[in-house]
Amino acid sequence: SQQGEEDPQALSIQEGENATMNCSYKTSINNLQWYRQNSGRGLVHLILIRSNEREKHSGRLRVTLDTSKKSSSLLITASRAADTASYFCATARAGGTSYGKLTFGQGTILTVHP
Amino acid sequence: EAGVAQSPRYKIIEKRQSVAFWCNPISGHATLYWYQQILGQGPKLLIQFQNNGVVDDSQLPKDRFSAERLKGVDSTLKIQPAKLEDSAVYLCASSLTGSRPPGEQYFGPGTRLTVT
8 A cells, every 4th residue: 555645636836836745654663755747758866865865955845854754745946847757655664564665645736827 | 869769659559468678778777677567656666776676666466567687788688477566668778887776867769568
C-alpha cells in the first residue's frame, strides 16, 4: 500500500500564484522526498528533508515537515506554466522490513495556466 | 553527465506474450531500481539491485516477472506471460549508493507498456 497520500489530487492555478501540496504518511520516517513528473517523462528529484529538519528551501520551493502530524507540504512560489506536472512525495521509513526503500504517494497534478 | 537510459520507450503486446525492458543506469551508480507506475498512481518498487545482487524483490510478481543485472551495470526486466493488468509505465532509477535510508534517485524516461 502507498505510504504517502497527497492532497489535493489536482490543483489548477494562474501563473504567478503560489501552489501548495500536502503529503500525509502513516509510519515513522527517516526522510521525505519530493519528485516532479512531467507528462510522459521520468521523475525528477526536487528536494529531500530529513526527519530532524522542519523546513527546507530550494529556489522557489519550500518544504516543511511536521513529524508529530506525520505530514509535509511543498510550496511552489510565483508559479510558472513550466511547473505544470505531477508532484509526488516519497517516504523512507525509519525501520522495519521496508528500511532502505522509498514509498511513493499517489501524486498531485498541478496545472499552471499562463 | 548522461542520465538513466531505457528502451524501448513504448511497447504494445498481446496478453500471454513476453516482453523485455532494458535499463542503463548512470555511470558509477551502484544501486538500480525497477518501478511499475500504473496510470494515476505513484511508482511502486518492483526490485532493487545493489551492484549485481538483489536487495529487495518483495513486490515483484515472481511467477511472471524476472530481472537481472549482469556485471552490476545494465539491467533487464522481463514479463512472461503478460497480463492485461501489467499495462503501465516501467521506470528504471539509479542512485550512487544503496544507502539506508535512501537518498536521491535518478529516473529514466520509462517504458510505456500496453497489453491488449
